[in-house]
Amino acid sequence: MGKIELTKVRKSFGEVDVIPGIDLIIEDGEFVVFVGPSGCGKSTLLRLIAGLEDTTSGTIEIDGKDATNLPPAKRGLAMVFQSYALYPHMTVRKNIAFPLKMAGMDQAEQDKRVERAAKVLNLSNYLDRRPGQLSGGQRQRVAIGRAIVREPAAFLFDEPLSNLDAALRVGMRQEISELHQSLKTTMIYVTHDQVEAMTMADKIVVLNAGRIEQVGAPLELYNFPRNLFVAGFIGSPRMNFIEGAEAAKHNAQTIGIRPEHIAVGDGPWEGVVGLSEHLGSDSFLKVAVDGIGTLTVRAPGEVHAHHGDRIRLAPAGKIHRFDANGLAL
Amino acid sequence: MSTHSSRLAARLMVAPSVALLLVWMIVPLAMTLYYSFRLYRLISPDRTGWTGFTNYVWFFQSPDFWLAMGNTLVLVGGVLVITVTLGILIALLIDQPIKGQGVLRILVIAPFFVMPPVAASILENLFMHPQNGLFAAVSMALGYEPILFLQDYPMSSVIGIVSWEWLPFATLILLTSLQSLSSEQLEAAEMDGAGAFSRLRYIILPHMTRAITVVILIQTIFLLGIFGEIFTTTQGGPGSASTTLPYMIFKQAIAAKDIGRAAAGGIIAVILANIVAYFLMRGLGRNLDN
Numbered sequence: 269m270g271k272i273e274l275t276k277v278r279k280s281f282g283e284v285d286v287i288p289g290i291d292l293i294i295e296d297g298e299f300v301v302f303v304g305p306s307g308c309g310k311s312t313l314l315r316l317i318a319g320l321e322d323t324t325s326g327t328i329e330i331d332g333k334d335a336t337n338l339p340p341a342k343r344g345l346a347m348v349f350q351s352y353a354l355y356p357h358m359t360v361r362k363n364i365a366f367p368l369k370m371a372g373m374d375q376a377e378q379d380k381r382v383e384r385a386a387k388v389l390n391l392s393n394y395l396d397r398r399p400g401q402l403s404g405g406q407r408q409r410v411a412i413g414r415a416i417v418r419e420p421a422a423f424l425f426d427e428p429l430s431n432l433d434a435a436l437r438v439g440m441r442q443e444i445s446e447l448h449q450s451l452k453t454t455m456i457y458v459t460h461d462q463v464e465a466m467t468m469a470d471k472i473v474v475l476n477a478g479r480i481e482q483v484g485a486p487l488e489l490y491n492f493p494r495n496l497f498v499a500g501f502i503g504s505p506r507m508n509f510i511e512g513a514e515a516a517k518h519n520a521q522t523i524g525i526r527p528e529h530i531a532v533g534d535g536p537w538e539g540v541v542g543l544s545e546h547l548g549s550d551s552f553l554k555v556a557v558d559g560i561g562t563l564t565v566r567a568p569g570e571v572h573a574h575h576g577d578r579i580r581l582a583p584a585g586k587i588h589r590f591d592a593n594g595l596a597l
Numbered sequence: 598m599s600t601h602s603s604r605l606a607a608r609l610m611v612a613p614s615v616a617l618l619l620v621w622m623i624v625p626l627a628m629t630l631y632y633s634f635r636l637y638r639l640i641s642p643d644r645t646g647w648t649g650f651t652n653y654v655w656f657f658q659s660p661d662f663w664l665a666m667g668n669t670l671v672l673v674g675g676v677l678v679i680t681v682t683l684g685i686l687i688a689l690l691i692d693q694p695i696k697g698q699g700v701l702r703i704l705v706i707a708p709f710f711v712m713p714p715v716a717a718s719i720l721e722n723l724f725m726h727p728q729n730g731l732f733a734a735v736s737m738a739l740g741y742e743p744i745l746f747l748q749d750y751p752m753s754s755v756i757g758i759v760s761w762e763w764l765p766f767a768t769l770i771l772l773t774s775l776q777s778l779s780s781e782q783l784e785a786a787e788m789d790g791a792g793a794f795s796r797l798r799y800i801i802l803p804h805m806t807r808a809i810t811v812v813i814l815i816q817t818i819f820l821l822g823i824f825g826e827i828f829t830t831t832q833g834g835p836g837s838a839s840t841t842l843p844y845m846i847f848k849q850a851i852a853a854k855d856i857g858r859a860a861a862g863g864i865i866a867v868i869l870a871n872i873v874a875y876f877l878m879r880g881l882g883r884n885l886d887n
């Protein structure tokens with residue numbers, strides 16, 4: 269069981285209010301992703317939940333019980349650190365068994381659980397190696413193994429994939445998702461990468477400067493961003509924002525349109541292609557549109573437009589409208 | 598650094614210092630070895646000549662010799678145990694984030710900069726002195742007789758003095774090692790349910806083995822030759838109770854003015870040092886490679 273409830277949780281380091289006050293409910297079994305730019309307080313929030321930092325005020329409940337002042341070990345949570353934090357002088361087997369040993373579990377049960385975790389994570393052949401003799405992906409798996417043997421109420425991941433290369437990252441992303449599907453344990457996952465957030469999450473929490481900007485399912489955030497920050501942060505490439513006369517036509521201070529919602533061909537907007545990237549499956553164009561500014565366009569397939577060409581564009585999807593305070597209309 | 602010419606160049610450039618070090622080491626050693634087989638007393642300089650193993654035999658038959666050997670090892674072992682244990686504890690303590698950490702660290706390191714005879718005098722006269730010493734004052738304040746440190750506990754006193762001098766060195770090396778331990782590892786252990794003692798036992802100490810090994814090896818080298826502290830305090834006494842091998846050699850060379858015997862003692866000390874080094878390296882050497 270792993271329902272986690274934060275009420276008015278505040279954290280300051282000296283003078284600085286890193287987290288000015290957060291209310292959040294994480295349901296049992298959910299895969300929740302905290303996403304936001306670097307330095308917005310994601311790790312701090314995760315560490316507050318883990319118990320590695322003390323809250324300045326507010327309460328944290330785990331499974332309905334107040335855990336605000338419990339030490340980390342008593343919260344029943346397991347954490348996977350960005351640096352993996354494996355114990356370098358212990359073998360993989362000992363690393364994975366460490367939490368069990370600390371819990372005073374008997375040796376036979378320890379071995380059984382380690383073997384089982386190693387099998388799930390494809391580590392059976394590496395159990396007698398030291399972390400120093402493993403590749404990045406294998407170390408990552410050991411860190412996850414150390415977390416799952418304890419059968420915690422919830423897993424906490426702090427940017428676990430940021431030290432891996434791109435190909436491995438996609439693989440591990442899927443493995444973690446599959447792990448969640450088979451364990452059905454609550455997972456809280458911190459990342460600054462919105463692609464990871466979109467692909468893995470049941471529920472995304474968008475953070476900005478220690479505040480929650482929006483909470484919702486991935487497509488909910490994509491389709492109905494509540495404000496300019498979320499609109500700009502979710503989606504890749506970034507949403508185009510247009511102000512001035514064009515926005516006024518839609519009765520808004522700012523309008524936003526995603527690059528994939530602009531069609532190349534006939535249309536009301538005309539401009540010069542500045543940069544064009546052709547990936548085969550997609551083409552990305554940066555177009556300096558007369559009277560509007562630069563728009564990023566993502567067109568499916570191959571588009572024959574190159575630097576210096578004049579092309580016409582048309583909106584072909586939802587136009588998001590925002591008021592003067594940046595809130596969606 | 599792996600082409601033929603670069604390796605050759607490297608060897609050529611290292612050669613002069615290697616040669617110098619070799620001469621530096623070999624010449625005194627050879628001379629000591631030479632004198633150890635000679636009859637050579639400064640009191641009777643005309644009577645010289647080869648004496649075979651007489652000088653060595655004198656040492657081995659001297660009633661003080663085995664005592665001095667034992668004292669030497671007790672001194673080294675005692676100081677190692679005290680400095681490593683206390684060094685770890687102090688390092689753990691001053692690694693905590695507190696106000697005035699920088700000043701505190703300098704204070705902890707300071708005794709290392711005091712010269713050995715001065716350090717010994719400070720401790721002897723300001724702390725251990727039966728009339729003026731701090732310890733005596735404390736004893737009397739509590740209604741006890743002052744302890745006659747140098748008289749009743751000569752070896753323990755010397756060990757205490759030498760430990761006071763070497764503790765900063767041990768602390769410094771151990772503190773550096775402690776600071777290189779990633780805090781995430783400790784936090785991971787904390788989340789894994791390890792209490793303070795388990796973290797020390799399973800995470801911190803294993804991380805520090807290398808540094809502990811370095812401290813033990815370096816200190817052993819220096820401690821085997823401890824002399825000044827004994828000279829300024831107990832003078833090897835009472836009787837021969839705190840005589841170590843270096844002090845015995847000194848007594849032969851300076852008091853008895855017998856260069857031949859002193860040289861033989863020197864060679865015995867070299868052999869002892871090598872035996873100690875052999876066992877240390879066998880026991881601890883593998884901690885050094887990664």
Ligand SMILES: Nc1ncnc2c1ncn2[C@@H]1O[C@H](COP(=O)(O)OP(=O)(O)O)[C@@H](O)[C@H]1O
Nearest residue numbers: 281284286304305306307308309310311312313
């Ligand atoms: N121990 C600390 N002391 C002081 N400031 C801190 C500490 N930890 C984090 N901060 C500050 O809190 C802010 C949020 O940090 P963090 O939670 O690590 O961000 P994120 O993980 O989102 O990149 C940053 O501005 C950082 O400088």
Ligand SMILES: [Mg+2]
Nearest residue numbers: 310311312427
């Ligand atoms: Mg972070």
